[in-house]
Amino acid sequence: MNGSPTDWLDTDAPPATEVLHVDVDGYEGPLDLLLDMARRQKVDLAAISILALAEQYLAFIERVRERRIEVAADYLVMAAWLAYLKSRLMVPQAPDDDEPSGEMLAAMLQFRLKRLEAMRLAASRLLGRPRLGLQIYSRGAPEPLEIARKSIWEASYYELLKAYSAQRERGAVTEYRPYTRTVWSLQDARDILQRLIGDSAEWVAMDTYLEQYLARPDERATVRASTFASSLELVRQGEIEVRQSETFGPILLRRRKREQP
Amino acid sequence: MSDEDADYGDVRERQLRIIEALLFASAEPLSLAEMSPYVGDGANLPALIEELRALYANRGVNLVRRGDRWAFRTAEDLGFLLRREEEETRPLSRAALETLAIIAYHQPTTRAEIEEVRGVAVGKGTMDILMEAGWVRMRGRRRTPGRPVTYGTTEAFLDHFGLEHLSDLPGLDELKGAGLLSSRLPPSLQIPLPFDGALREDEDPLAPDDMGEAQGDDE
């Protein structure tokens, strides 16, 4: 490992005497302060005197408070706990005492200090590893995947046949409509007849006039009936004359001669 | 081999590794000048690059030259790896389904004929989907004014719908029997006999470059 990139672990703490007169801003909580004090004892945490450490911490907090420097609640809670620990360590435990012994409390504090120190060392070792983007590199010019979405279409045979049938039925219904529309109204027939006869004074068979409309067999009846009814109406109005020379013979039509003014 | 040779081999091997790592990590192709500071003055960079190029020549990644610079790139024959197709199953739209059905029964048929049955225009997108699905193909061009493209179905169409032959498509009576067609339809309603064989007499083959665009002025 090429040196420790972290600086916080290796930075020399301020001299002890000074620390004890300075506020606690530089510490990350009471455990951090305790750990710093313990490290100053320059012995393994396992061999540390928890009692001495507690006394040191309490004395420090006392001095800080004498100077009317505000101390975060965390530090005071720790101070209270250490005072309790100290009392448990100094007074022999009564037989009926259910609370944890002073030794147990001291071991708990010692464990927490060791654990915090271990985590710091672990953090430092992590940082000391060859890190991605610092010593280790990934591909500088990655070639990204282009994803083309391809649709797989789904349709069932039944849907296909249904689609076809439905369209043909729809088409068949629209084809029906013109048939119903080809019933000639009397007005239609009258207008057409007027136009066809025009000013013709010659007798012309009605079927001749209607030749182009009689081509479709299914329309023949309606065309004839409407036209004949209209012709009678036109006769009544004095517009045309109608003649039929024999039964079922052709019906002849001509414009009625206007009275000379 | 003398110790010196071994040392020389080690040095060269290390230089190769450094260039390899540099080229791998770089976002841009690198010139010899850019690599030089990393391997030291004594290095024969062109020879090293050539050795590396040969080493990767048959690999999944090749060392390629880009102008005066060098870079690793995915081997050309594996380029398809980087363009993956993702398949997505989607139901055919109603317009596409109807158009497909008409083509199936009326083939060979033109767009105008399809529109006549449908009563609405057939969008280009609809045809594209059917052709992309592989179910519809352009057969040829009808020998009528405007030379409209004739469309028909494909073998993939038969496959997808489980038909052996196009003649397996049910006729009028069968559709009525299946309740798909009402029995009160006008007697004039006819169902054509679909035909997907070779080109008919009134069909011309498509030219190889015929993309199906309208020709003349009638379409």
Next chain:
Amino acid sequence: MSDEDADYGDVRERQLRIIEALLFASAEPLSLAEMSPYVGDGANLPALIEELRALYANRGVNLVRRGDRWAFRTAEDLGFLLRREEEETRPLSRAALETLAIIAYHQPTTRAEIEEVRGVAVGKGTMDILMEAGWVRMRGRRRTPGRPVTYGTTEAFLDHFGLEHLSDLPGLDELKGAGLLSSRLPPSLQIPLPFDGALREDEDPLAPDDMGEAQGDDE
């Protein structure tokens, strides 16, 4: 060598090239499942990966494992050479670094447990930084009163710190031996090991919209 053997060799060589190209092309580590569609069902991916790993073991670029994924990375021993001074980004705060270490070694762990180890509250900003860096993730919620969120590390964490598995965390064995991975005192007989696998029995999955806010009143 029989023709069959030759064919087999060709197929295998091609599969090897495909995996090589895929891993080279990707900046992120790839899982076997991600590579599998490209080489076909018949491929023995673990064997191919191992072959590729061995092939690159002494190169300037190595094939490394990151959790359940694989990636090409420049060789560790060339780190000092390739180190780009200017790229040293905003260094992590001491609080963030300690929190990261505690999560890594104690995972799955809760905020309360992290605070217990550090003896001080964990600011919300600290967690955010670690999650934003992509190194820490919310795993689930512990089945205890208050249902606190459990935190763990990600594959990006392994990738960033060059770890194959969580078990490669530096000093893990010593810490375990010293009973320092226990969150409770006295060190219990069973020392928990950091665990970044699927949710444990005492963890519930996060709801999709769970943003990690405190639930209940104990957290």
